[in-house]
Amino acid sequence: MKKIAQILFLLLFSISWHPGIAQNKTPIPHYTYKKGDPNGIGKWYMGREIAYVMGYQGIQWLDRPEREVEENTTTLLRNMAIEPEDNIADIGAGSGYHVFKMAKLSRSELVFAVDIQEEMLEEIKSCKERDQIKNVRIIKGSEKNINIAENSLDKVLMVDVYHEFNFPAEMLSSIKKALRADGKLFLIEYRAEDDKVPIKTLHKMTEAQAIVELKAAGMKLERNIDNLPWQHCMVFVKN
Template structure:
């Protein structure tokens, strides 16, 4: 691997672009993919495969209200009417459209890396006559948000699929306002009885470890949902 060569040669002699690549190699490890994984390991966790836009119907399934209690989650966010919220991995806008009525002077930025998902959001936005939801096409390393522009970033069952979690979270931290919050909602990896594939669940310990690595401080965990953690973080030193 390149990182092994660098340890022998000394990073100070490498061009900046090569040193950046080396740092990325040091953050991630590669192995044979397990079932539902991509074989890329970050901080001891194999990254899960992404659910593509062909699974959009599953996001809008009627049973989701009963299984996940989305309104309980929305209430737990403690949104202010003026908040600017980034819904990262927005998919069909399931949560974007549920937050928008609570933000009459604010807005929701529905971010996704799949243009097909954003097309669905835009179609629903027109159908529902909603004006404070905006779509943003992100990349696997950057949500493409302005610096210091976001009050709250929400990721619902999305973070565990990020192809480049370190880079993505660093960009999200950069986009947060000084008192901004990051909220991750993940199926509880501690509970083997929750009928979700193992790589699509996360333990609270793992989430806190990965958020600490990018300069976020754990504020609280709310266990008000039937099957998922609600983990709340803020910038360190704020």
């Protein structure tokens, strides 16, 4: 009996450690820390330093009158081809600049305004109540999770915010789970390839860097719509 028990133990041990059986193959996000750009937090992901988050004190800049001319938001929203039945999330919604424009286009469904700063969410709440907008839902996100149900979103918009995520790998995982099978992620970032774009280096991204990071999250670039003055309009889908 003792010999049989020993054989069973060895068998179980060999199964649990065999590289081809029931092993967790999910890659662990690898962050490194070193001194870099003054506008960065000293934390790096896949060769890119993460930028400081723009605080709620920048609300006036988000709502600046010249933003339409500089970024051509009208064209951006046209690129998204928003349908009335679309559920959409604006991740890093800030003051709600894009949220309320999208809410008018997706009248019958929800636009989720997600941010981690209470002050930003309060601003969105105030505007929502003032204008009696019914199809905007305010969500307090975290640094690792957008806090939206799995398989519930048709489109996700991120405007000039991804480069500030403290945990980009975890956030992309959360976003991917929330997207439906045919969902689309619209990643809008100032073009780092263009020195004429008047934005600090760490607050810009190249298409190549975005592809590398999104590929690691299991997403692929469907197309980069090149019709915005300063920004990439990169459309990613599940791989």
